[in-house]
Amino acid sequence: MAMVDKMRVVSLDAGRKYFSLEQLKNIVDMLADNGYTHLHLLVGNDGLRFILNDMRLDVAGTVYESEAVQEAIKVGNVTYYDDPNGNTLTEAEMDELLVYMGERDIELIPAVNTPGHMDAILEAMKHLGIEAPNYVYHDPDSGESTVSKRTVDLKNDRAVAFTKALVELYATYFEGKVAFFNMGLDEYANDAIPNWMPGWKNLQKCGEYADFVAYTNDLAYLLKQHGLRPIAFNDGLYFDYVIDQGTFDSNIVIAYWTAGWEDYEVASSHYFSERGHDILNTNDSWYYVIGREDKESGWYNLEQGLDGIEQAPFDQVLKDEDEAVPTLGSMIAAWCDDPDVPYIEPHLKHWLETFAQKNNQ
Template sequence: MKIKFFIALLLCVKLVAAQQSAPYAIIPKPVKITSAPGSFAWSGSTKITIAKGGADLMPALNELKAIAGAIKTKSTQANAIVLHKDATITAEEGYRLTVNQKQIEIRVAGLPGAFWAISSLKQLIGTEAFASSGKTIKVPCVAIEDQPRFAWRGIHLDVSRHFFDLPYLRKMIDRMAYYKFNKFHLHLTDDQGWRIEIKKYPELTAKGAWRTLNNQDSACLELAKTNPDFALPEKHFKTIDGKRMYGGFYTQEEMRALIAYALDRGIEIIPEIDMPGHMMAATQLMPWLTTQGKSGMAKNFSEPLCPCKETTFEFAENVFSEIAALFPSRYIHLGADEVEKESWKHLPECEELMKREGLKSVDELQSYFVRRMEKFFNSKGKKLIGWDEILEGGVSSTATVMYWRSWVKDAPKIAAAKGNRVIMTPSAYCYFDYKQDNGTIKTLYGFNPLAFGLDAKERENVIGVQANIWTEYIPTENRLEYMIFPRMLALAEVGWGTADADWTNFNTRLQTQTKLLDAMHINYRMPDILGFTEKSVFVDSAYLSAQKPFADMLVRYTTDGTVPNQSSKILPDQLLVKTSTHFNVAGFSKSGYRGDIYAIDYEKQAYLKPENVSSLQKGLRFYYYPVFYKNTKAINEKDLAAEKTTKAIEIPVGQTAPSFATRHVGYFYAAETGVYSFALRSDDGSVLKIGNKTLIDNDGMHSSVEKSAQIALEKGYHPFELLFVEGGGGYTLQLQCKTPKGKLEDVNEAMFFH
């Protein structure tokens, strides 16, 4: 009996363990998921129905039938998929999904929850949900109870800088629904193009939607010489008055159809007409809208609308009347960011208005414009959203603030404390047009939208998160997908509220999801190949090896300067390098998709001799220059404002200027002879010099980017200099080092002397 008991107990333990480790790779992770043995056979005879009282779930029923359209076989097993409206589910977007061997049951409060349940169901099915195989689909049994923590889970797309047509916007909506995003924020106007028809002002799209090529287009065309994803699509060109013009726009009828398409998938489209700044597409046609009656660029941004003229408000109200009538969304986004206010100063009309309204600054004058537009929005039954600049000069507590300026760290707390609803979209995490590297997704997954010093009451005013995609240098659908996938999946989990400290679990699910991205034909950025530095050195010989993010990835390489393709040599586990060589390396997925190309230079070096120095003190000399420089070469000693000593790489300035530069100077102590690896991350530019020569050049204006290099050092003290420039918008500066026998980690005070 005892033997039988222990055998039964062992089987039970194994069953529980198997259930707990069941491969449910759903993103975003459900709040509660309970595994079960077996599967449901979804065949040609499966009945798909809506229970009584659920007529408004018809779009979800159609979505289920679209999945079933791939099934051609017949089955003798009687089974069903049933949609229910369930009053016991109190969360507006909540759902319960139960899969057993006889039935799939979906219970929801409303249509959005039905779509989120179907998204989870599709992910359970896997790649077969996108393939017309004609086979019965096996759906693993499971019970899911789920609802989002945040009501706002948004994706923002700038269609002004570069245009994206309606078929692609529908594809974006489908993919948003797949990962349970529910707000599609369309940036419809900017200096570079007006994209939505306004019947009162037909010239806004007849002329304002089209342009000759600008400097951003030229930059893209230059990049297209080596990467076709930057080539401007021919479908967005037309000839107007004999000129080849780029652009496009949406008619109100077309937009109305897109809105309906999105609503049928639980997604609300939020329109943004950005004003009073970023309005050159309109002011070029109507220069009387500006202060001086002229359009064009001012010091930093374009000339804004004048908030002191009634004709400005007449124009704005005419535009927003049509926008309010067209979009059923509860919100309209006013923009109100990056406004060049200098032209408002000393204008008689503005001075008179400021005196009459008791306004003390041009910031308060912008606030006057925002408040007046908010009252107009409210009269149309709409709520106003603005970028966090609307806090400057004061804002009503009923406006919703979209926080984007990561460097203005107290903005979320100021807004939440005033009672404003806040949508978290800080550029450091949520600007998906920023460059990516091996730390991007992990950093994003660790984003906590309820941080920022908020207390419990203030956190209640945070309604969600959003990714922002600005398209100055994103001209094609392929490039757009590369920039947003798969990091969009990390934000999906942050927005759903189930992101946690278990990065390993998420990364495992992410690897499964890449197969689904392949099935959806999404041009995602493959995770980085690790294990090497861009500038590698050796004294006698070295081994090039690659740490693959996926076990089934093939890593191929060339040494003749060409780009690796599927016929290039496969990189072995270790490739012996004995002479200075340039490698191009790329990873290929099982489906044949190629990831980023890594240029790796191996250089044969002798150990660098140390300097003969004595009487050194610990730390580095630090120099601070509170001036804007475009790069480190421009640093001028006449601008020096402070000089101190630091233990390692710190910036010991209580309140840095918006733009500044720094130098750290001294000696790096190599505790043993060998090859040292350095990784330098910065936002903006940085340059690392060791032994009086440049080791890493990460210079210029850019987002957070890491570059790496190696150097062969003899034991002793080596001249060290680190230069850094911050152009504005918050800075990052991090230096890591790997000693000959150590691992890559932040530099420390034991390494530096002066």
């Protein structure tokens, strides 16, 4: 695929932090003016900041009425982070955004991250009366238990069914409007397990990784039934190259963002490609956490992201095993790990303009 034909994507973390319709339109303008093709919008990532007019859910015979679900999600967002700028986008605002994006020739890739990064959704479940939806890590050495704030327990059938039904609501809304939908699927229960031991390794050790494989494939099937191409972040799939607890649907596009770190042994991008997965290059060398504006402000700061743009070219895929890994294109990502810090629009503009100018051929 020629570089000119490849996807050029900007990802925005609008789950942790609320972005207004006006702010999103301004970002769309930035993308259109700099040759990008897609806006990847995480409306669900720790927070869940987009609600539909009809949020009625039928979960295994239990009906949760629309107003109750809407209220529960808003309560969940407040519990996660009570953003003074707003709680959620409305369906009317998303409709307007999609029309505006069409006028600017920018496509949307929506994302609702599960089974991790679900803080607000888990709080919403508890508000609606679902018991113990959170994953609990039981330390075999100390005997102590730690509850994950952001990860659903894949052994809790009702919580899992609720999550799938919720994702399907969004899939139904976006059907016919977009081509891709990101399921997330990254960093399972990393917040609950000490010493940064990956949740994936613990699932595999306990023989529960098969539950994650089944969950992933179920979501992928659900999205395909609505005409949507599923995307997932790379770290959880084939973690440590384990295949004896199940294999993943090869139709899933892999947003390859990390080569892993100590004891976080992710499968290589070449391995995914060999197994038939398309790759969306999401090299974390380009990452920018909004509010971290200099090298003293933490990892993935703006200066680090700008340096990464200079050093890592458009098609440089992490952990490629010295093999050419074909991609659908590349995605740079702006995150809001610290949702209480201000969004500085000129800094975001400078960051995405720098990537566009560096890769303008």
